[in-house]
Amino acid sequence: MSTMTLFHSPLSPFVRKVMVVLHETGQLQRVTLQPVNITPVNGDEQLNQGNPIGKIPALRLEDGTVLHDSRVICEYLDLQHVGPALLPREGAARWRRMTLASQADAIMDAAVASRYESVLRPEEKRWDGWLNAQADKIRRSLANLEQEHLAQLASGFDLAAIGVACALGYLDLRQPQFGWRERQPGLAAWYAEVSQRPSMVATAPSA
Template identity: 60%
Template sequence: MSESPILFHSPTSPYVRKVMVLLHETDQLASVTLHGVTLTPVNPSAEVNQHNPAGKIPALRLDDGSVLHDSRVILDYFDHQHGGEPLIPRDGATRWRRLTLASLADAVLDAAILVRYETFLRPEDKRWDDWVLGQCSKIDRALESFEAAADELDERFDVAAISAVCALGYLDFRMPGLNWRRDCPKLAAWYASASQRPSVRATAPTA
């Protein structure tokens, strides 16, 4: 009898959260074993490093011992394991558009996490304000683009919507003073609705 895949997991990681939302949406949560880890760039996990040389989560160890890493790869893997409508379109212009929106959401996460590292982990006397401003500018540009694409996000809850809802949730969690809703009312309305999905509520990060 094969073992269930093992997902290296932290409830505060927005990249892990994307995978968890998809598992909820596709009713696959029971088929995965969660293995909790805590790590930062200055406090890596030897166990994670053993399976993912980049030292990042999520990482997914399959029953044959092979390991997948990067949330986008793991999302694609799990999207091929269920019998429902794919959450990552398989081909055509829709595929590329939805993956591009998902990539933009990941860019928000990348920038927000860099801000988090700079303002929380780095000693105060070594912080670089211009660096933080540069990352915040990336976030602002991406949110402006998502505001224009809010109707597209509302079309279906797929890889684009999952990625966006997790990115916005992370902004609220780690950058609560950003007040992005003021400048993005359509996006805020979409997020308010999407946040009520059981999969999103069940995976919300807590301090």
């Protein structure tokens, strides 16, 4: 029985992250999906209720409270299920995994911002230097994942790993020419494996 409503756009990597968590924790049946179609200049009145910044994903709880930002929603869902936690509850391990999860979100932020700049902004107003800076952020982050964090990612499909997988999936969707697999073969091998998980297959976006 659904007791919550998720404001949902299947092409958003942040929404996908929440959907993967719902699948992984067995909570999908608790949520009704409410499709929304927004851009930075076109909002949704229903989404804005209790969520004045108009962000997706947003999760309306049974009592009407609205949670927004995928990190907040995922941590909430992690406290609502029976089974292993998707983030350590305390100690140094928690901060390490939260920082890795934040790095995954930063990749998504840069990729989404690049998408808006290159597709939604009028061509005569696009800023190539800004686009190049976003690409550099992504490249540095992926190189760091390859060099420093493959063992952590392979240790379990937790919130950090889910975030990285969704970020890579979004790059494949929106910037297939990015060529990250050639530069990060270890990350590519890890992603090839986790992308076969039922939660990833069920939430795979299509343009």
